[in-house]
Amino acid sequence: MQTSSTVRPPFPLTVWLARGRHTGPDPLDTVRRTLRRLKDAGTIDDFLEPAEAEAEDAREQVFEARWRVPEGVTVRARLTVVAEAETGPEWVLAAEADRPWDQGWPSPATVFWPDTPDAEWDHDVPTGLRLRDVNRLPEDDKAMRRLFRDAVRGSWNIHVVVHEAMTPDARGRKPLAQLFPESLRHRVVEHRAAPQQLRAVNWALKEVGVQVPRGGAVVLPAAPGASRHGGDEFAVRSVFLDGSQPSDLVEVLTRFTAAQRPLPEGAGDAVTALREQWRLLSLEEELARERALVAMYAEALDAMTQSRDLYREAAERAHEALTAYRETAAALPVPEQPSSPAATSPFQQLTRTLERLKGARTKDAP
CATH class of the missing domain: 1.20.5 (Single alpha-helices involved in coiled-coils or other helix-helix interfaces)
Structure with a gap:
């Protein structure tokens, strides 16, 4: 696998990030209706849809929302929806709190998108898989390897591979995300491996530097080129697929989100836009500004x-210096100029010539 040599900034502990693709109709109208409903219910303090760009072919639409979580902590979130004709609109969501993010807080995704089973906003961009569903791994080994490579290279979400030690019943076939803390539910892509796929899965995972235990789970690295997991640091030995809360897996995922890891490619721009282009200000913030x-x-x-x-x-100093210079120059004596010989008139020239001729005749007389 090729790795990038670019050093990316670390993931801020106060930030919640997600990126996905909306495959249903009217994503902008869906966001507007969700925000309006939550504002009327008092769930969020306020929201804002900044004016669209004047250009008719504007590809991005921005929404901002502000709400409070327990202990009066304020959360600011910015959703950007980018039009994409072929694969559906992509969206980027960045939220930041006044203190390190608590995974038990409400998911910022449900502030903008409806949390209903039929909502089509929760598709991971590089893999196309859903965040709130069980995603079965492909049977083809090469396709599985390619899937893991895409998940590590381009996804902003957390990818976890879960191996079924035995075929689960109806309760065990439900998505584990339903049992996660709220802020984890919409950041995790669950890959499910059948009992007979363990060897093929671990063969495919060698490329990303991790292994999944039999009947357990493992979190994939955050990005290629980053420091990979050491051994089973983010692995779970056993995940019971019986409908009970997977406490060990939740603990590993929570520890993974708090670990020092680089921001995904392009995520730094989303965080910068949230901090520097924020326009939804409270009255106190307006006064402070x-x-x-x-x-x-x-x-x-x-x-x-x-x-x-x-x-x-x-x-003034320059004027004083100029005046002093002029006064000094006026006090100095004027040097005498050498006089030039007076001009000789034609009459004087004629007289001198006659005198010379007269002298010459006197010398020649006997």
């Missing part, structure tokens, strides 16, 4: 005033 603007303008005005004063002082 206005105060900050007033302080910034006051500093700028003070800097301009200081610059003006410095410029005026420099101009």
Whole structure:
């Protein structure tokens, strides 16, 4: 497997991230109706749909929402829906709290999307698999290897491989995500391996550096090129598929989300947009922003005033120096200029010529 040499920033512990594809109709209308319903019910404090770009071919639509979780912690979330004609619209959701994220808090996904079985928003982008369902591994070994490679390379979600020690009953065939804490339910893609697939699964997993125990589960690495799991650090020896809560698996997933790991490719832009382009402000935040603007303008005005004063002082000093130079130059004696010989008139030239001729005749007389 090729690995990237680019060092990505670490995953902030205050941030919840997800990315998916919507395969149903009218995703924007679905988001609007969900937000309006939650606002009317008091579940969220407020939401905002910033004005669409003026261009008719605008491909992105942004939604913002703010709500509070237990202990009065404020959560801000930004959903971006990107139009995609062939495979369906893709969406990116970034949420951030005022303190490290608690997996027991409500899932930000259900603030924007309906949490109903028939909702078609929960498809993982690189693999196409669903987040809230059991995804059976393919029988073909190469297809299985390719699936794991795609999951590690391009997914923002957490991929976990679960091996069935024996064929489960109806309760065990249900998605384990239903038993996870709320904020984990919509970040985990569950791959399910049949009892006879254990050897093929572990052969395919060698490429990503992990192995799944018989009847257990393992979390795939966060990204290629990142530090891979050491041994069974994020593996579970036994997962009981009997409808009971998989406590060991939940503990491993929670520890995985809190571990130091790089942000997925492109996720840094989503976090930056959430922090720097946020527009849904509360009254207190509006006042704080206005105060900050007033302080910034006051500093700028003070800097301009200081610059003006410095410029005026420099101009005055330059004028004083020029005046002193002129006074000094006026007090110095003017040097005498060498006189040029007077011009000789034609009459004087004629007189001199006659005198020379007269002298010459006197010398020649006997």
